[in-house]
Amino acid sequence: MNSKIIISKYPAEFSEEFARILVDGLKSSGEYFHIALSGGSTPKLLYKFLAENYKSKIEWSKIKIFWGDERCVPPDDPESNYKMTRDSLLSEIEIPDKNVFRIEGENDPSEEAARYSGILARNIPQLNNLPEFDLVLLGLGEDGHTASIFSNSLQLFESKNLCVAAEHPGTHQKRITITGPVINNAKQVVFLATGSGKSSVVDIIINKKNGFDKLPAAYVNPHHGDLIWLLDDDAGRNILPY
Ligand code: 6PG
Numbered sequence: 563m564n565s566k567i568i569i570s571k572y573p574a575e576f577s578e579e580f581a582r583i584l585v586d587g588l589k590s591s592g593e594y595f596h597i598a599l600s601g602g603s604t605p606k607l608l609y610k611f612l613a614e615n616y617k618s619k620i621e622w623s624k625i626k627i628f629w630g631d632e633r634c635v636p637p638d639d640p641e642s643n644y645k646m647t648r649d650s651l652l653s654e655i656e657i658p659d660k661n662v663f664r665i666e667g668e669n670d671p672s673e674e675a676a677r678y679s680g681i682l683a684r685n686i687p688q689l690n691n692l693p694e695f696d697l698v699l700l701g702l703g704e705d706g707h708t709a710s711i712f713s714n715s716l717q718l719f720e721s722k723n724l725c726v727a728a729e730h731p732g733t734h735q736k737r738i739t740i741t742g743p744v745i746n747n748a749k750q751v752v753f754l755a756t757g758s759g760k761s762s763v764v765d766i767i768i769n770k771k772n773g774f775d776k777l778p779a780a781y782v783n784p785h786h787g788d789l790i791w792l793l794d795d796d797a798g799r800n801i802l803p804y
Contacts, residue, residue, distance in 0.1 A: 565789040567768065569798035576754065576792045577611035580699075581620075583752060583790065584612075587696050588624060594661075595696045596686045598630040598740060598748075600709070601643025602701040604756055606650050613654035622657040626685065630698060630745070631710040631728075632665035634674075634736035641735070642667060671727035671736045678738060679724040689786075693724065695748040698740075702755040706763050706777025710739035718742050719781040742781055749787045753779070756794040764793060765800035 570576040588595050599605065612620070633641045637648075644664045652662060663681050666674050686693035700708045710728040711718045718726065719742030728737040745751060755764055766773060767780045768791065774780045782789065793801065 563783050563785060563787065563789055565791070567791040567793065567798070567801060569793045569795060569801065571795050573607045573756070573794070574611060576756070576794060577608045577615075579792055580608055580752065580754070581612060581616050583750065584616075584697065585620065587750065588621065591624070591696050592687070593624075595625045596628065596693075597625060598628045598695050598698040599643075599647055600630055600699045600701040600754065601632065601646060602703075603646075604701050604754055605699065606646060608754060609647060609651035613651045617655050620655075622655045623661065625657065626661045626663065627652075627657070628663045628682065628686075628695075629665050630700060631737055631739040632667045634667045634671050634727075634738065636668040637664065637666075639667070665738050667738065671738060675723070675725045675727045675738050682724045682740070682744065690747055692743055692747040695744070696750065698745055698748040698751045700745070700751060700753050700779070700782065702753055702760055702763060702767075702779050704759050704763055706767065706779050708753070708779040708782060709745070710737035711742065711778040713776055713778060716776075716778060716781065719746070719778070742778075745782055746784050747787075748784050750790065751782055751784045751787060752790045752792055753782070754792045755797045758796040758799070760793075760797040761799050764791070764797050768801055 635641045637644050682693045721741035728739045
């Protein structure tokens, strides 16, 4: 695993860095570029930047879009990661509907986890008998969770499943999430974390400080891929970029 840390002062800077990663990845990808997007609030700025600045600079029809996790809500629910992505990016770019693989949060969680596992297995090239994403974009919770893998479910980094039903330990909101082996089988994993609220957890994970091994995000180590941290100054204030 190669890793890199990029610390940017402004959202436009880390967004531009991500766009560069995406453009470079597209150049070296096969017929399609398979990406798993993150939910939460952090990537909203990134998605809007891509919509505003890369609408015509990226061949979006070459990209197949999946999600790393979803809340178990309907697609028009304010909590929906799909809705956030549709409103900030998908509605602004030319991408065929057939390239967008939504996690159907309105379905029964266990049934949807099984369905989406099949979607991943059938629509993404395999390596090591696992789907190999070209790029997985992850957010980071202040508690160290990523996707919807929480500290009470570290075993999901050893899961035999591609996708499982999960539950937020605080809100008990039902979730669907891809599992650790899928994340760690990707060609590139990008963590996007911004804001001073994330500086402590970023420090603990990157600098392997006390308790890092209890945090799910610490287990993101793409075994044959690259790990890139995209941080703003606030989230990266305890980190020396390399
Ligand atoms: C989700 C995300 C989750 C998110 C982190 C950070 O569905 O909420 O997948 O892992 O990335 O909780 O969320 P913020 O970007 O809102 O801080």
